[in-house]
Amino acid sequence: MTETLARADTVPCSTYRNEREYPFCPGCGHGVILNHLNAALVRLKLDPKRVCIVTDIGCQGLGDQYFVTHAFHGLHGRSIAYATGIKLADPELTVIVLIGDGGTGIGGAHLLNAARRNIGVTVLVFNNFNFGMTGGEHSVTTPPGGLTATTRGGNLERPLDLCATVAVNGAGFVWRGTAFDKTLPDVIADAVQSRSFALLDIWELCTAYYVPNNKFSRKALDAMREELGMPMGLVHRAERPEYAHALREAGAAEAGQPVLPPRPLRAAFPSTLDREFRLVVAGSAGGKIKSTVRMVGEAALLSGLWAAQQDDYPVTVQTGHSISELILSPREILYTGVTRPDALVLISEDGRKMAGRYLRGLTADSWLFTTPEFAGIETPARKVVFDPDAAGVRGTRRNLGLLATAAALRRLGLFPPEALEEAVRLGQRSPVAEESLETLAASAAVAKAALKGEATA
Amino acid sequence: MALREFVDGATAVARGALDSGCDFFAGYPISPATPILLHMIRELPKTGGVAIQAEDEIASISMCIGAAMTGARAFTATSGPGLSLYSENIGLAIMGEVPLVIVDVQRMGPATGGATTVAQGDVQFVRWGTSGGYPVIALAPASVAECYSLTRRAFDLAERFRVPVFLMTDKEMFLSMSTAAVDGYEAPPVRARTRAVAEPAGTSGLRAEESHLPYRFEPIDRTPPFAPIGGEFITRFTGSSHDEHAMLTKDPAKVGRLNEHLVRKIEDHADEIALVTADPQQGARTLLIAYGITARGMQEAVQRARAAGRPVSALTLQTLWPMPERAILGALEGIERIVVAELNHGDVRREVERIVYRAAAQGRRVAPEIVGLHRVDGELLEPQQFLALVTP
Numbered sequence: 016m017t018e019t020l021a022r023a024d025t026v027p028c029s030t031y032r033n034e035r036e037y038p039f040c041p042g043c044g045h046g047v048i049l050n051h052l053n054a055a056l057v058r059l060k061l062d063p064k065r066v067c068i069v070t071d072i073g074c075q076g077l078g079d080q081y082f083v084t085h086a087f088h089g090l091h092g093r094s095i096a097y098a099t100g101i102k103l104a105d106p107e108l109t110v111i112v113l114i115g116d117g118g119t120g121i122g123g124a125h126l127l128n129a130a131r132r133n134i135g136v137t138v139l140v141f142n143n144f145n146f147g148m149t150g151g152e153h154s155v156t157t158p159p160g161g162l163t164a165t166t167r168g169g170n171l172e173r174p175l176d177l178c179a180t181v182a183v184n185g186a187g188f189v190w191r192g193t194a195f196d197k198t199l200p201d202v203i204a205d206a207v208q209s210r211s212f213a214l215l216d217i218w219e220l221c222t223a224y225y226v227p228n229n230k231f232s233r234k235a236l237d238a239m240r241e242e243l244g245m246p247m248g249l250v251h252r253a254e255r256p257e258y259a260h261a262l263r264e265a266g267a268a269e270a271g272q273p274v275l276p277p278r279p280l281r282a283a284f285p286s287t288l289d290r291e292f293r294l295v296v297a298g299s300a301g302g303k304i305k306s307t308v309r310m311v312g313e314a315a316l317l318s319g320l321w322a323a324q325q326d327d328y329p330v331t332v333q334t335g336h337s338i339s340e341l342i343l344s345p346r347e348i349l350y351t352g353v354t355r356p357d358a359l360v361l362i363s364e365d366g367r368k369m370a371g372r373y374l375r376g377l378t379a380d381s382w383l384f385t386t387p388e389f390a391g392i393e394t395p396a397r398k399v400v401f402d403p404d405a406a407g408v409r410g411t412r413r414n415l416g417l418l419a420t421a422a423a424l425r426r427l428g429l430f431p432p433e434a435l436e437e438a439v440r441l442g443q444r445s446p447v448a449e450e451s452l453e454t455l456a457a458s459a460a461v462a463k464a465a466l467k468g469e470a471t472a
Numbered sequence: 473m474a475l476r477e478f479v480d481g482a483t484a485v486a487r488g489a490l491d492s493g494c495d496f497f498a499g500y501p502i503s504p505a506t507p508i509l510l511h512m513i514r515e516l517p518k519t520g521g522v523a524i525q526a527e528d529e530i531a532s533i534s535m536c537i538g539a540a541m542t543g544a545r546a547f548t549a550t551s552g553p554g555l556s557l558y559s560e561n562i563g564l565a566i567m568g569e570v571p572l573v574i575v576d577v578q579r580m581g582p583a584t585g586g587a588t589t590v591a592q593g594d595v596q597f598v599r600w601g602t603s604g605g606y607p608v609i610a611l612a613p614a615s616v617a618e619c620y621s622l623t624r625r626a627f628d629l630a631e632r633f634r635v636p637v638f639l640m641t642d643k644e645m646f647l648s649m650s651t652a653a654v655d656g657y658e659a660p661p662v663r664a665r666t667r668a669v670a671e672p673a674g675t676s677g678l679r680a681e682e683s684h685l686p687y688r689f690e691p692i693d694r695t696p697p698f699a700p701i702g703g704e705f706i707t708r709f710t711g712s713s714h715d716e717h718a719m720l721t722k723d724p725a726k727v728g729r730l731n732e733h734l735v736r737k738i739e740d741h742a743d744e745i746a747l748v749t750a751d752p753q754q755g756a757r758t759l760l761i762a763y764g765i766t767a768r769g770m771q772e773a774v775q776r777a778r779a780a781g782r783p784v785s786a787l788t789l790q791t792l793w794p795m796p797e798r799a800i801l802g803a804l805e806g807i808e809r810i811v812v813a814e815l816n817h818g819d820v821r822r823e824v825e826r827i828v829y830r831a832a833a834q835g836r837r838v839a840p841e842i843v844g845l846h847r848v849d850g851e852l853l854e855p856q857q858f859l860a861l862v863t864p
């Protein structure tokens with residue numbers, strides 16, 4: 016996709032500055048850089064209504080007030096994140112960020128990720144190696160040995176190579192120079208026109224703090240680049256898709272599709288349930304407990320009932336317990352806590368470990384459905400042991416939750432088994448649906464075998 | 473028979489946002505709020521909107537604020553730990569008058585706490601979660617249907633007042649499946665943001681290069697008309713104390729008026745923001761107050777009490793901030809005991825105490841007894857716990 020920068024073709028602006036005077040210290044580079052920015056905007060002939068200057072906190076953060084463009088002055092270190100939001104919402108807007116070396120430190124995560132995305136904003140780093148507004152403390156770019164209010168014996172931290180950092184992480188245009196560089200207006204214009212994440216690391220003098228504290232000068236600035244081994248000029252240039260456009264293009268194929276439509280379930284099966292019924296299924300994570308119980312809930316709706324499901328699981332994903340509670344009722348369900356289940360389906364050791372309170376809540380009127388592994392559990396409840404092997408059902412291990420729950424529902428008779436089959440057909444796609452339907456069919460044999468076993472016993 | 477669906481609060485919230493015209497979402501994965509991120513990433517491209525997973529919560533809300541100021545209806549969702557990281561930018565959104573809807577799916581704190589455990593411990597946190605003590609708006613749905621309708625109301629209030637509006641829900645309300653009648657979703661309208669018009673040349677205070685004043689509010693409780701960044705009027709946004717041009721100022725008269733405006737644009741309109749469901753009963757001496765998931769246990773207890781011939785009144789709060797003071801005071805006729813039930817150590821109880829005791833002191837009356845019913849073990853308050861506190 017080609018992007019056209021909005022231009023004030025009819026009335027070229029001779030300046031983008033207003034009449035307010037800069038407030039910066041004598042000798043400070045900030046006003047110089049802002050003048051270069053103004054010259055770049057004049058050169059680009061941009062429509063001022065289609066330019067937004069986003070400023071960070073610090074002395075450069077005052078800069079937007081001297082321009083007749085849109086302005087956004089936010090919090091310390093977050094300017095690149097605001098600029099990203101602005102650019103994502105309005106991809107054709109020219110977005111220019113003014114940030115200090117301090118802001119690149121506290122906002123380092125935004126700097127890195129803006130480069131990775133190649134979001135099309137131009138970042139001018141007003142890099143004067145210290146915090147000028149708060150009293151000359153050291154920043155992430157303070158040179159080795161630099162004397163600041165917080166490095167009184169000389170800076171021990173390695174200065175962050177801003178250009179190398181963003182270049183290696185995907186920025187499209189990376190340049191380093193100084194505020195004294197006469198080509199800066201052209202460089203800024205090139206950066207804006209690069210339609211990529213562009214960063215200009217602009218070294219300058221803080222005459223309030225870094226200059227007097229370090230006997231620093233323009234000459235020292237030149238010497239420093241030799242000492243640090245940081246290249247000057249155009250450090251890096253790469254063509255990558257601009258993110259705001261790329262993101263919209265990636266989603267374009269979805270346009271117009273229906274958005275989260277309701278999935279109404281028409282009652283088509285009978286139920287004679289006349290009170291709240293609380294079912295708990297206790298198994299292991301990865302055992303499809305939640306999805307099984309969800310389908311049971313949907314089957315209840317297909318049978319004219321109300322249902323409410325609550326799930327409990329550890330923060331891990333495929334280990335530990337998975338317990339789902341389901342309340343079924345002929346009326347609206349208000350309170351959704353379950354302390355005394357009417358039926359507990361217990362199918363794994365993970366589930367058993369966490370099901371103590373449900374087991375303790377069972378009474379002679381409730382049911383425990385389980386597998387031979389837990390047949391020894393003592394309970395006043397009616398205990399039904401499902402044994403797929405004895406029933407001649409094979410290959411159902413990973414669907415044991417569905418198998419046991421479906422078999423339990425056959426015994427409980429809350430609604431017809433066909434309702435659960437319909438819930439599977441409505442909620443699952445092939446080939447999962449076929450597998451679930453096979454499991455439901457097998458549950459009949461499992462339930463029957465359990466009944467037979469009880470009769471024999 | 474009415475058509476019903478089996479649906480969770482997260483889906484209802486996402487649907488509410490999409491139906492409100494939300495066109496920008498930025499978020500970061502966090503239990504239990506992640507489903508909103510997933511819904512918006514999947515659904516927003518269908519409507520031409522933009523959804524992004526940001527690098528952290530600070531970036532999430534920052535991107536939302538940037539997008540909102542271009543005119544987008546911005547939306548984000550998180551839980552307590554993420555809300556902590558939103559804190560400074562919530563202040564920016566208050567100061568810069570940003571329309572923004574923030575879902576807080578409460579989980580158990582403090583710190584990492586219980587990532588998948590229900591709680592309601594963020595009520596005071598959202599109100600006082602940024603420096604300065606300035607007001608926000610917070611709503612709390614007590615059903616899936618309200619997850620939908622209050623999300624719409626949140627967008628409407630954000631547009632009207634240009635302030636962060638919180639939708640405060642919790643893990644159970646948000647992730648649990650419940651049954652909802654498909655035609656039972658209320659759909660309150662979501663208004664368009666009031667747009668700025670060009671000020672005529674010669675307007676007092678207008679500079680030559682300006683065609684409108686981004687922070688001119690008149691009278692003091694009025695939200696300023698909006699001009700989008702990138703739109704036809706050059707506009708400014710700032711988080712610093714500012715004059716009507718959005719220029720930094722330390723002028724006490726201007727700073728004082730701005731800060732009073734930020735309070736009064738919400739508090740003078742508290743009655744218009746207040747949403748409650750009052751369920752009074754003749755002869756009741758106990759008033760139960762709850763919100764969110766806890767209100768459902770309360771409503772169950774009320775049904776049981778009345779079935780047993782025990783009169784009881786109940787008040788479900790849908791608006792938490794500003795506190796619906798008039799509705800609370802209006803529910804006290806004949807009441808000797810107020811029970812405030814919540815899954816925290818008394819976040820709303822202390823507000824009810826403040827409101828009721830102050831009114832009693834001003835009227836030189838004896839205030840009703842105020843009892844807190846609190847639970848912080850990750851379980852819901854049970855109907856029996858309410859019933860035990862209903863005056864016989």
